[in-house]
Amino acid sequence: MVKINECLLKMEKNNIFKNVALKVSEYKKKNPDKKIISLGVGDVSKPIVKPIIDAMHEAVDDLADSKTFKGYGSYYGYDFLKEKIIDNEYKDFDISLDEIYISNGTKTDSTSILELFDINSKICITDPIYPIYRDGAASLNRKVFILDIKNDLPVIPKEKYDIIYLCSPSNPMGIAYKKDYLKKWIIYAIKNESVILYDNVYSAFIESEDVPKSIYEIEGAKKVAIELRSFSKNASFTGVRCSYYIIPKEIKNNINEFWKRRTINRFNGADYIAQKGALASFLPESQKLIKDNIKYYKDNAKLLRKAFSNCGFHFIGGIDSPYLWVKIKENITSWEVFDIFLKTLNIVIIPGIIFGKNGDNYFRVSSLGKKKDVVEAIKRIEKYYNEKE
Numbered sequence: 001m002v003k004i005n006e007c008l009l010k011m012e013k014n015n016i017f018k019n020v021a022l023k024v025s026e027y028k029k030k031n032p033d034k035k036i037i038s039l040g041v042g043d044v045s046k047p048i049v050k051p052i053i054d055a056m057h058e059a060v061d062d063l064a065d066s067k068t069f070k071g072y073g074s075y076y077g078y079d080f081l082k083e084k085i086i087d088n089e090y091k092d093f094d095i096s097l098d099e100i101y102i103s104n105g106t107k108t109d110s111t112s113i114l115e116l117f118d119i120n121s122k123i124c125i126t127d128p129i130y131p132i133y134r135d136g137a138a139s140l141n142r143k144v145f146i147l148d149i150k151n152d153l154p155v156i157p158k159e160k161y162d163i164i165y166l167c168s169p170s171n172p173m174g175i176a177y178k179k180d181y182l183k184k185w186i187i188y189a190i191k192n193e194s195v196i197l198y199d200n201v202y203s204a205f206i207e208s209e210d211v212p213k214s215i216y217e218i219e220g221a222k223k224v225a226i227e228l229r230s231f232s233k234n235a236s237f238t239g240v241r242c243s244y245y246i247i248p249k250e251i252k253n254n255i256n257e258f259w260k261r262r263t264i265n266r267f268n269g270a271d272y273i274a275q276k277g278a279l280a281s282f283l284p285e286s287q288k289l290i291k292d293n294i295k296y297y298k299d300n301a302k303l304l305r306k307a308f309s310n311c312g313f314h315f316i317g318g319i320d321s322p323y324l325w326v327k328i329k330e331n332i333t334s335w336e337v338f339d340i341f342l343k344t345l346n347i348v349i350i351p352g353i354i355f356g357k358n359g360d361n362y363f364r365v366s367s368l369g370k371k372k373d374v375v376e377a378i379k380r381i382e383k384y385y386n387e388k389e
């Protein structure tokens with residue numbers, strides 16, 4: 001009989017967000033009259049803006065005509081998109097076309113990039129964490145170590161680690177790392193010859209002056225950092241699938257070249273239609289509409305911040321990120337608070353335990369939903385906590 005890859009046993013058995021969905025659907029079945037509002041969503045609610053849709057329609061038509069038909073594209077993405085990304089996002093950092101890779105989602109990229117590094121590399125993640133890093137590393141039989149969190153920031157370790165996952169703006173913690181802090185990580189990585197995997201998919205949400213939009217704003221970062229970005233959360237591409245990442249040639253051991261070797265053999269390039277859509281996201285008319293969408297989510301976040309602070313909660317986030325990370329007031333677990341929100345308030349939140357053991361005193365609230373739902377949820381939350389106290 002075939003034997004199964006034992007690494008799979010080390011991964012979470014269920015998609016952990018599925019546990020939330022299961023509980024919600026069970027409750028709905030028993031209480032069909034209740035109007036449930038989700039503040040749990042990690043997905044966007046705004047549709048893709050018109051200029052991008054038009055570009056994707058055109059791209060579909062290209063495929064129907066032998067003169068414009070596209071078969072296999074470049075393994076690393078079309079130059080038209082790479083040039084546009086460099087022009088718009090990396091102009092100041094001297095990034096060349098062969099340092100950027102187009103792909104089909106940061107979820108995939110954040111794990112597959114580990115194939116670059118020795119199997120015995122010491123990988124560190126934070127707790128709480130975007131759980132894909134942890135389970136992705138487990139699936140490749142990599143060993144992970146957990147960084148402590150102090151004052152809401154991962155503590156820079158004394159020991160040497162090879163790979164460090166940093167997520168900023170952070171999912172789930174909702175905060176973004178400032179320049180001064182990131183400088184210390186870059187110094188650490190240079191000293192220890194480590195590589196930082198910088199998940200920056202929420203960069204469009206950054207508004208604080210002292211938070212860099214890209215890790216390459218920090219001096220020396222091109223020697224040690226791989227930045228991962230996606231069109232998912234800003235251009236509503238969660239269903240279209242297009243992402244990119246930068247592997248600077250300055251990183252030691254020629255990893256940029258090795259990544260090309262790996263990618264030629266493992267990937268046939270991102271979708272042409274998605275890449276045409278991503279290209280159109282940089283049109284001035286798209287940029288304007290995308291900014292409006294981000295502002296819409298940010299306005300939701302502002303309302304949520306106000307409501308949770310009116311109700312006496314301690315929380316972080318919701319400024320440079322769509323998420324609020326809220327401390328539980330009572331002496332109960334995050335699944336227990338999930339149940340109270342679901343059954344008493346008919347609101348879905350994400351229990352912090354999903355993101356790691358240290359998350360069990362917290363829950364995550366998302367501003368990516370519809371404004372009318374956010375407003376209704378806030379009414380329920382304020383009523384409940386004001387009557388209670």
Ligand SMILES: *Cc1c(COP(=O)(O)O)cnc(C)c1O
Nearest residue numbers: 105106107130171201230232243
């Ligand atoms: C949503 C999300 C992703 C996934 O992005 P895709 O490009 O849609 O795969 C990656 N990292 C974090 C932290 C996210 O929240």
